[in-house]
Amino acid sequence: MAKGLLEHLTAISSPVYSEHFGDGLVPAAEDLLQRNLRLIRELLGKPFHLLNRAERLEAVRYLDENGFFLLKGAVEAFAQEAGVSVFTVYRYLREKQADLVLLDMIMQKQPLSRTQLAEMTDLSPASITRIVNTLTACQLVKEEGIIDQTGRGRKARLLYTCGDGLYAVGVHIELDKLMISLNDFQRHCLYMDEATFSSDGPVQPSELAQLAKNLYQRIDRSLLADWSRVRAVGISVPGVVDSERGIVIKSNQLCWENADLRTPFIEALNLPVWIENDAKACLVGEQARMSIPRQEDTVYLMVGTGVGIAVLSNGKVMRGYRNMAGEVEQLNLMTGLHSADVLETHLVEHSI
16 A cells, blocks of 8 residues: 555656547537546446445546546536435545545644544544555654643644655756756755756757756765655656656747657656646646645746646646647737737747
């Protein structure tokens, strides 16, 4: 279980809302609801009202991982199909996400006792113990100190996240610059460096991977006691990104089309690599840095070498059709204007 949680935290998994469509119009929300419900019925081989509890949990897991519950009316639609209450569906969602929810809660509100966690989440003491033991085995959480919770002398140990439990390398690519950082599990940036590259012509992903490797190798080895705890690399890049395949579909700034960015970075750094659009990556980073609750909807506007919008809804990044949600830089400012007179022309760095 502990190994599974670490793999989940650092996995190169499918992006939220992974439904793919052919060319043409994006299906309406009602069509998506019915399409997903029909698919899960086919996978399970029987109607929802005949599912046992374990099968309903599995159905919720599948639908949630594919962005079903981001659609308006999805919870109500599933509750009706399964013959359960809306409250029960929300409870299934909470149980499915319990490990990460508890970890997120400890990160935001530490220190907390197990009793406080149970009161805040409505999970049973047995569930809290199981999850805390898993997080402790992963070296993501530690218990230390005591608190008098009752006023009658009963002491409880306090839970904190372990800053040295997990490290990640961040890489940010701009028009002519690559930046690298090393970050601990308590969201502290331990190291930062950068290097420039020529923007006269298209730079190859392999060149940027080698540049990142050189910067990474310059980090003082005494900075960390255990370098095996560096578990993943996150790369933010301007353009439309297929995070599932690690492909930059199109980047006007870097003159790329269908560029494989993940493979050369895996080969250079020998770590799992996650590729993300720069605006969406900044949104997730700001959400963590400012401790914005997962359930709070957030919008991030990025203006730099490009312009883009990222949206966090119900704790998940909205990706949209072909992962293009927020790609607004080619929007015309006004009907009838020249095709070149778009938002990007007036807002990005090279236009100011």
